[in-house]
Each structure stands twice: as C-alpha cells, then as structure tokens.
Amino acid sequence: MSLTGPLAAPGAGTGRSGRVGLMLRGMGRTAGPVLAVVAALFVIWYAAAVWMNSQWTLDQAARADRTVTFSEIVADTLNQDRPKLPAPHQVAVELYDTVLDKPVTSRRSLVFHAWITLSATLTGFAIGTVLGMLLAVGIVHNRAMDMSVMPWAIASQTIPILAIAPMIIVVLNSVGVQGLLPKAIISAYLSFFPVVVGMVSGLRSPETQQLDLMKTYSASDGQVFWKLRLPASMPYLFASLKVAIAASLVGAIVGELPTGAVRGLGARLLSGSYYGQTVQIWSALLMAAACAAAMVGIVGLIQRVVLRRMGMER
Amino acid sequence: MRAGAAPLGLSPGWLGAFAGVAVAAVVDWRLGAVLAVWIGAWAANAVLSGLSFPGRRLVVPAIFGVTLLVLWQMTVRLYDVPGVILPAPTDIAARIAVSGDILWGDFVQTFVKGALTGYVMGCGAAVAVAILIDRSPFLQRGLLPVGNFVAALPIIGTAPILVMWFGFDWQSKAAVVVVMVFFLVLVNTVAGLADTGAMQRDLMRTYAASYWQTLWKLRLPAAMPMIFNGLKIATTLALIGAIVAEFFGSPIRGMGFRISTAVGQLALDMVWAEIAVAAVAGSAFYGAVAAIQRAVTFWHPSMRR
Incomplete structure (x- = not known):
C-alpha cells in the first residue's frame, strides 16, 4: 500500500486512518495535554448548554412575566427536562440510572440495548473478517481473482455502501429473517472490505528476498503461506481489524434505524429524536x-499480545 | 488452481468445473445456465489475466463487473424473483431513465447542498485549526489523541441531535458532515505538518526563513500527501453523513429520504436507483479529490509512474 493510500473504512462511516494511528504510537507523555483538552471540552460543553438552553428559560420567564437573574438562568439551563443541549452531569445521571441502576434484562437498561447492538456487531464482524481473510487469500494466490475482484474491493471504499442498510433490513424482514441476523449482515459487509484490502497488502508484504529464501528451501505454496505470508500479514490485519470493528458498530446502529426497532442503541437514538428526549440521545x-472505544481497545490489546509473541512489536 | 498457467481444459480444476456445470444443468437447467455463464466469464478472465496487453487492468475488472450484472439479471428473470425482493438491473436502469428529475433533485439536495457544503466547511475549519494550534505542541499533544479517538467513534450518532438543532433542511445535514470530517482532517493535517525531517527544517533556518515562510514553502507542501489522505477518506464520509442524517428527518426530497420512504413502499427499483446515483457521486467525488491531489503533490514518490 502506498504512503498516501487510505487504510480506513470510509464506505462504512468511520474516519479512522491507519497512518495517523501509527504516528500516535510514537508519541509519549500525552496524558497531561489530553486531560487539559478534555477539561476544556467540558467547559465548552457547559457554556454551550447555558447559551443554547437560555432561550427556553427566558421564554418561560417572559410568559410568567418576571425577570430572571443570570444565576437563575444558569441554574435553570443546566437542569431542564428537555434541554436543547443537556449538561454533562444530566447525561451522567441518565447513564448512571440506565446503566447501573436498572436490571440488565429490563428494556430501560442501556446495558440491555448496548448488548443487542453489540451482539449484532460482533457476529457481523466475525463473519466479515473470516470472509474477508478468505477472499484475500484467494486474491493473493489467484491472478485472475486479483485482477477481477481487487479493483472493485478498492472502489467499494469510495462509495457510501451504508446507504444499502435500510433495504437489507426491510427485504430480509419481508422474507421472514428478523432480529440479529439482518444487522449482522450489514456489519459483516462493512467490515469485509477493509479486511480484504488490509489483508491483501499484508500477505503481499514479504520482500522478494524472503520469498526467494523460501524458494531455495524448496518450500511449497502452502508452506510459504503458513510460514511467511500469514505471519507477515498480522500487523496489517490488525490495523484493518480496528477499522473494521468500528465500522461494524456503525453498521449495526444504522441497521436499527429503518424498521423502527425498539431495542438497541440505534433504536434509542431514533426514539429519542422522535420524542425530543435529548438526554436519552446523548x-x-x-x-x-464507549462500546466503540472498548472494542477498538480490545483489538489493540490482542494486537499487542500477538505481535509481542511473534516478536514483531515495533 | 493456477489459472492461466495450464492451457484451458487440461487442468483437473477446470474439468471439474465443467463437470459441475453439466450436473447442475441436468438437475436444474436454470442453475446450469447461470453457472455456465459464470464459468465461461471466469475462464475468459483467467486467460486474459495470464496475457499481457495494454488495457488489461481495465478489461479484466470490467468483464467481472458486467458478468455480475448479467448473472444478477439472469437469476432474477429465470427464477422469477419478485421485484420487492430484488429488481433486475434492467428494471433499475429503466427507473433511472424514467425518474431522472427526481433523482437530480435528490442529488442536489443531498450532495450539493448537504454533503458538499459541509465538506468544504468541515475540511476548511480543520485545516485552519490545525495551523492555528501548530505553534503549540501542548495543544497538539492533547488534540491529536482526542481527535483520533473521536474519528473512530460512531459520529453518525450525532445526526439526531444536529437535526434537532438545525432543522430538517440541508443545514442540519451539512452540520453532520462538518462533525464527521472535521476530526479526521484535523488529525491528518496535524500529523502531516509534523512530517518534515530535521534536515529540511534546518535548511530553512540556514536560509533565515521566518516561521510563516517555513510553513508556506516547506511544511504545508510536505503535509499535502497526508492532508489529501484525510480529504479523500472524508469525501465518502461526507456522503454517508448527508444520507444517513436524512433518516432522522428531512424535507420531502433528498437521497436518504427517498431511500427510506421507497423502502417503506417496497419500491426497490427506486432504492437501487438512488444507490447507483450515490455510488457514482461518491466515486466521482473521490476521483475529483484524487485528481487535485495528483496536481498538488506531483512531486511525491507515490505519484511517480
């Protein structure tokens, strides 16, 4: 893959670029600045909440025909029922209520909804990754397959394939497939293409010298694959797996939008936007x-362990 | 199987494939016909990819794509697949021909007003912010991980919030696009601006170049490959953001609106028509940015032929 070639899943709706990720790994001592930036974001968030919600407060006061002081405005804007922008502590309270304070099997528990979405995400991610790796192996070992399929796999990253999601859900629904599987299929095809592209670059990454060495050992195609190409592809595979799992989650969430599903994180977003429940949306x-961060983090952890065991850690 | 290495018909793999088609044709002639077309086209590609002639890098994928369309058409027609499950390519082409003005209106609403406006604003703001924080390593060290983290999140989830803030029309779609592309382009620009060697910067100092001269003549040009890397990924994100944001509310036109309502009416030919338009628009957008990149970073090793 050339230096400027994108290694991301733009067709899937996340913008993680592999090269920036690599760059970040080299940067140490970032905790302080990151904390400062995050703190600044919170300050901006609070200020924006006061500013954006103040109109409602002023309207209410005007209706009741009384004037409000600035401190009253601040107090009110941070504690409205349906604020335009909920304050961080309101979201925190809602998260506490719905994550820790409800039984996980209840429909009011966010853990329950997150699990619905995550199960579809992980199923689809597994399917997409396995199929993507198989296709990559085929592409590397078959010239006709390489020339026929690879241009389409790359081109597919420039088109918004996420737009097909509603149709897949509804069509599968009409032939009687419901629940987890349609969402998993969307997740699968979103994670499929980044894995194919990354894995192909990985399997092609051994240098001519290394391939020649295998040849002098009179290694068979299978031995070259298992002992050289597959191990060499691991860093590339993991880079695309991180992209793919984030894409899978986006797919599962968007997959919950069109049928008016009542379960899952996407359904919470949708019902929140129908009823103006901003705190619920946030x-x-x-x-x-958090789910995306956790899953990308877990893949990153596995990556570190695997690469260290293989002696490839940079 | 080493396609192309052995003459056709002699390798056991191909013999097996032909035998399979024959058996399938006896069991179900429609399956046999579909498989025969598939094997035939594949054999053609196997031969062609073994030869070397100018243009084969275009011909082979084109044959593959056309074959998929033909197989799709055959399967739908031979098995009488209902149009509410999968319309045939000819049905979709007919739909595109008939409702050209609807598709054009949706394209203008979603792509030109929503995606393109948001893309320009988001990318412009990101590059501007990256240059503003360029002199503060503290802010860079803080913003780069945060921006990279945010870029990996399902930002599309902010769509319902932004639709609530900016209304149903294209402004809210542009806002979603701004949020989606901003962090991606920001982290790429910051990383790109750091992409010069100490030797190069030292040379600028020996010329007594000022900060702005160094930025303008060395560091911005050197950052262009990475900036364009972000800009290219952002093209597709912009289109996705504009389409998916319409699922949360839109005026009665727009590609996302048309897709979600046509799906509800089971007018799948219309859905596929919109998807075709989205695919063409997405590739053209990406291609346009890639062409600009080629013009701007003609000096870069990856652009050499």
Missing part, C-alpha cells in the same frame, strides 16, 4: 462511543 451516543 446517553445512547456516549454508550455507543
């Missing part, structure tokens, strides 16, 4: 963000 959004 808590679902943060939960989705």
